Amino acid sequence: MADLSGWGRYPRVEGRLLRPRGAAEVRAALAEGPVIARGNGRSYGDSAAQPAGTLDMRGMAHMLDFDGRTGVLTAEAGVMLEDVIATFLPRGWFPAVTPGTKLVTLGGMIAADVHGKNHRRDGSFGRHVDWVEVLGPDGVVRRASCSENSELFGRTLGGMGLTGVILRCAIRLMRVESGWIRQDMRVAPDLDAAMEIFETAESRYAVAWFDCLGQGADLGRSLVMLGDHADVADLPAARRAAPFVTPRRRRKRVPVDAPAIALNRHTLRAFNSLYFRVNARKAGPSLVDWDSYFYPLDAILDWNRIYGRRGFAQYQVVLPLEASRGGLAALLRTIATSGRGSFLAVLKRLGPQESAFSFPMEGYTLALDFPVDPAVLSLLDRLDDITLAHGGRHYLAKDSRLSREALRKADPRAAAFAAHRREAGLAGRFASAQSERLGL
Amino acid sequence: MTQKVTILGARSDIAMACAHAFGQAGHALTLAARDVGTLGDAARDLEIRYGGTVALREFDALAIDDHAAFAADDVLPDVVICAVGLLGDQKADEADSAATRDVLRANFEGPAILLNAYAALMEARGSGTIVGISSVAGDRGRATNYIYGSAKAGFTAFLSGLRNRLARKGVHVVTVKPGFVATRMTQHLDLPGALTAEPAEVGHAVLKAVVKGRDVIYVRAVWRIIMGLIRNIPERVFKKLSI
Numbered sequence: 001m002a003d004l005s006g007w008g009r010y011p012r013v014e015g016r017l018l019r020p021r022g023a024a025e026v027r028a029a030l031a032e033g034p035v036i037a038r039g040n041g042r043s044y045g046d047s048a049a050q051p052a053g054t055l056d057m058r059g060m061a062h063m064l065d066f067d068g069r070t071g072v073l074t075a076e077a078g079v080m081l082e083d084v085i086a087t088f089l090p091r092g093w094f095p096a097v098t099p100g101t102k103l104v105t106l107g108g109m110i111a112a113d114v115h116g117k118n119h120r121r122d123g124s125f126g127r128h129v130d131w132v133e134v135l136g137p138d139g140v141v142r143r144a145s146c147s148e149n150s151e152l153f154g155r156t157l158g159g160m161g162l163t164g165v166i167l168r169c170a171i172r173l174m175r176v177e178s179g180w181i182r183q184d185m186r187v188a189p190d191l192d193a194a195m196e197i198f199e200t201a202e203s204r205y206a207v208a209w210f211d212c213l214g215q216g217a218d219l220g221r222s223l224v225m226l227g228d229h230a231d232v233a234d235l236p237a238a239r240r241a242a243p244f245v246t247p248r249r250r251r252k253r254v255p256v257d258a259p260a261i262a263l264n265r266h267t268l269r270a271f272n273s274l275y276f277r278v279n280a281r282k283a284g285p286s287l288v289d290w291d292s293y294f295y296p297l298d299a300i301l302d303w304n305r306i307y308g309r310r311g312f313a314q315y316q317v318v319l320p321l322e323a324s325r326g327g328l329a330a331l332l333r334t335i336a337t338s339g340r341g342s343f344l345a346v347l348k349r350l351g352p353q354e355s356a357f358s359f360p361m362e363g364y365t366l367a368l369d370f371p372v373d374p375a376v377l378s379l380l381d382r383l384d385d386i387t388l389a390h391g392g393r394h395y396l397a398k399d400s401r402l403s404r405e406a407l408r409k410a411d412p413r414a415a416a417f418a419a420h421r422r423e424a425g426l427a428g429r430f431a432s433a434q435s436e437r438l439g440l
Numbered sequence: 441m442t443q444k445v446t447i448l449g450a451r452s453d454i455a456m457a458c459a460h461a462f463g464q465a466g467h468a469l470t471l472a473a474r475d476v477g478t479l480g481d482a483a484r485d486l487e488i489r490y491g492g493t494v495a496l497r498e499f500d501a502l503a504i505d506d507h508a509a510f511a512a513d514d515v516l517p518d519v520v521i522c523a524v525g526l527l528g529d530q531k532a533d534e535a536d537s538a539a540t541r542d543v544l545r546a547n548f549e550g551p552a553i554l555l556n557a558y559a560a561l562m563e564a565r566g567s568g569t570i571v572g573i574s575s576v577a578g579d580r581g582r583a584t585n586y587i588y589g590s591a592k593a594g595f596t597a598f599l600s601g602l603r604n605r606l607a608r609k610g611v612h613v614v615t616v617k618p619g620f621v622a623t624r625m626t627q628h629l630d631l632p633g634a635l636t637a638e639p640a641e642v643g644h645a646v647l648k649a650v651v652k653g654r655d656v657i658y659v660r661a662v663w664r665i666i667m668g669l670i671r672n673i674p675e676r677v678f679k680k681l682s683i
Contacts (some may be wrong), residue, residue: 019627059624062485076481087489 004049010311015051039108045400077107113158126157158358178243191220246289327390449524457643511557547591
């Protein structure tokens with residue numbers, strides 16, 4: 001029995017883990033019972049866990065073709081984003097959309113239809129996928145794109161692996177001139193100021209870190225990090241000859257699980273306050289290497305252990321634009337009053353997106369971590385009420401505890417997605433602990 | 441400097457990890473395996489990631505009569521890595537002489553004859569490195585895997601002797617004892633995490649051993665201690681243990 005828990009280590013799931021090396025082995029696993037594909041296990045909850053048969057897709061990780069003219073990479077689903085960057089950044093290409101960790105597989109990025117700090121400008125990852133090949137309930141592999149099996153394509157982007165097993169894909173990379181980001185860090189004293197920066201920003205990337213324990217006038221005080229890929233001309237003369245060479249970051253480990261007592265309202269408040277003050281001093285423009293800018297937490301391997309043995313839940317929702325101001329304030333106030341909350345609370349502005357079941361829609365998305373305990377779980381239920389009241393919805397790649405009823409209320413597409421799954425014979429064949437919990 | 445590296449038994453996860461480590465270091469690769477056409481995706485993957493071209497050669501470790509010709513046809517590599525191996529199923533194989541023979545041949549006879557052929561060519565040239573992927577299972581015979589273990593013991597002794605023979609001829613021999621590795625070969629076994637290496641660790645360890653001219657390496661250092669202890673248990677006691 002393998003540990004199938006997600007990155008948050010909550011809920012704990014154990015089960016059968018298989019490592020197929022090709023379509024035939026995926027097909028054989030499917031013949032034995034329900035399966036779900038798993039990438040690098042970075043979804044937070046139980047999206048990639050099926051006790052009867054979880055498929056570790058990292059055994060199918062070949063890059064199959066690269067067109068140096070168009071930047072289209074054809075690859076098996078288990079290829080790691082980290083390897084894509086290592087291979088193609090030195091040649092002047094970067095992922096058009098990246099989540100906050102590079103330790104994910106392409107298949108996982110497609111299944112969760114991940115977004116980055118540039119969603120408003122560039123959309124989600126799905127917008128940069130030319131096609132996918134999906135092994136369906138009949139064992140047949142179908143290629144799906146905007147023009148071929150387009151419904152399958154639409155449902156597979158953001159479909160959490162529930163439309164079949166993604167085996168291969170073709171993705172478009174983006175031209176860059178260097179491995180550096182021109183960062184402009186702004187200090188926003190409160191939520192209104194932060195939103196104003198997002199609304200007027202002209203940079204490709206924008207993300208805000210904020211102190212979710214700040215109360216009263218400090219509610220929503222944040223550091224907004226704007227960024228653009230630096231051109232060669234933006235680099236200091238000494239770096240222009242080798243614009244893709246960036247300092248190698250040393251990886252650290254978290255050696256043991258932190259005891260539950262280590263994270264309490266006082267330590268968190270002190271940490272957040274300190275982080276805010278230290279970084280506020282760095283406000284203004286600077287050059288930051290791509291790894292530090294996009295993936296600050298990847299340098300600390302196993303950072304999930306700081307939340308202790310019981311694990312943690314990440315809460316990420318998006319609120320529609322018109323309801324964002326009121327909804328965010330209500331969420332933040334409730335969290336601040338509770339005294340719970342996290343080191344990292346992240347706010348991003350998403351652009352419009354039409355999709356079958358993907359997370360993003362136009363508005364603001366808020367993400368925070370909470371160490372799991374009964375009080376936190378009931379706090380999250382209260383946050384759900386606020387989210388629903390403001391027309392928001394949840395990011396399933398982060399979810400570990402949402403109720404079936406709340407999902408149905410938050411996202412009318414869920415019922416349609418579940419109905420399609422039943423009609424197409426997908427239900428019961430491709431299923432995760434999450435899809436069973438949510439009745440998908 | 442780009443060197444030519446031939447990997448024998450290239451389908452295994454350890455062999456592929458070696459291919460990635462040496463490919464990443466900029467070396468030119470030849471992959472040899474049975475049904476080598478099925479390694480086309482793997483070769484293309486290596487080419488995309490690291491540049492250069494990857495050559496594929498059909499090869500059967502058990503076809504010992506062809507080994508000398510196989511080595512002679514290979515544009516003599518700077519490094520040859522033999523990752524040929526067959527774990528077998530000890531319990532079933534005990535009563536199956538054909539299966540026992542295959543395990544002995546795949547782990548000892550085939551690799552030894554093949555590396556002898558490469559050794560002669562490298563000795564004549566006066567340079568080269570030979571890497572044999574052996575096993576900690578060869579350090580002492582145990583009830584649960586002594587068929588495989590005894591063949592690996594033979595291979596380890598062979599590599600030791602070969603190293604001794606070639607030490608003053610400009611040819612270096614590396615013996616690799618990976619310990620537990622999370623591969624396709626061990627997928628069905630329940631291995632302890634702290635003692636189990638990822639294939640990529642083995643690849644990097646092999647590259648480092650070749651570059652630094654190491655003789656015998658255990659991939660995770662803890663295995664040197666474990667096997668040191670296991671080797672030193674008196675036979676009188678050892679025979680009653682189940683480890």
